[in-house]
Amino acid sequence: MSTLTMGKQSRLNLSGKGAGRNKTRKRPKSGTTLLTGGRSPRRLAGAGKFMVRLVMASLVLSLVAVLGVGLLFGYRYITAHPYFDLKVIRVAGNDRLSREDILDISKVGLGLNCLNMNVGEVKNRLDANPWIDSVTVRRELPNRLLITVREKVPAFWTRQGDGLYFADARGRVIAPMHPGEQASLPVLSVAEDLSDAPDVLSGVLKKMADRETPFTQAQAAWIKLTSAHELEIYLDGAGNGQGLTVKLSMDRWEVQLERLKVVWRDLLRRNEFDDAAIIAASGDKIWIKKRSAHAAG
Structure with missing residues (x-):
C-alpha cells in the first residue's frame, strides 16, 4: 500500500500538467486594464x-x-443727491462780460449737481467766447464752483469789409462791434505783409501806457502801419484841435521816439507847437512841417 501511493505521487509530479498550467497562466493586472480600456489618470x-x-x-x-x-x-x-447741489458759484476776472454772461455761456447755475457737471465742457464753452483769453474752472466739493477768466483787452478798432471790429494790442481781431457799444479807441490800419507789425504795435502801446511818449493812446484818432514801413499816429486833439501827425520808421521807432520827445519839448518851450502839422523822423533827423506849408528843421 505504501509503494502504490508513492508511485502515484511520482507520476503526478512528473506529468506536472496541473502545476505547470497554474504557473504559466497569469492574471492581468488591474493597471493594464485601465491603460487599455479606460481614461488615463x-x-x-x-x-x-x-x-x-x-x-x-x-x-x-x-x-x-x-x-x-x-x-x-x-x-x-x-449725482442726484442734494448734498452735492451747487450752492456757491464764484466768478472772478471778468470786466466786459457780466457774471450773468459767464453763467449763461458756461451753462451752469445754482442747484446743478457738482459731481454730475463736466468741468472740461464748462471750460470749453467759455474758451470759445471771443472775449475770453483764458479761463480756469475748479469745483470744490461738496457744493462750490470757482470760475476765473482773463478777458482780451481791446486796443483798437479795425475795419474788415463793411464792419468795424475790436482788435487787441497786436492788431488781432477780437470780435465785431455791435450797435450801442462805446469805446475811445484809435482806428488801426495795417498794410499787408508786415511781419513785424504786431511787435511794433504792442511796443508803442506799452510806451504810451508807461507814459514814455509825449501823447497818450486816448489822444490818438488813428494809427497806420504803411507799406513804406512807416508808423503814423494822428492826434486829432493836438494843435488846438487842428490835429497833428507823428511819423516814425518801423525799423528804428524807439530811437526816433526819443529824439522826437526832445523836439516836442522844444516846440512847446518856443510856443510853436500848435503851428506844427507833421513831426516826422527821417534817418537820424526830425523834421517838422508847419501849417503854413513851409518846412523848418
Missing part, C-alpha cells in the same frame, strides 16, 4: 483642473458684474 486630472478654472472664471465674472451694478447705482445716487 493624467487626462482625468487635466479635466478636473479645467472645470475648476471654469468655475473660478464664472465666479469672477459674476463678482465683476455685481460690483459694476453696485458702482453704477452708487454713482447715480450721489
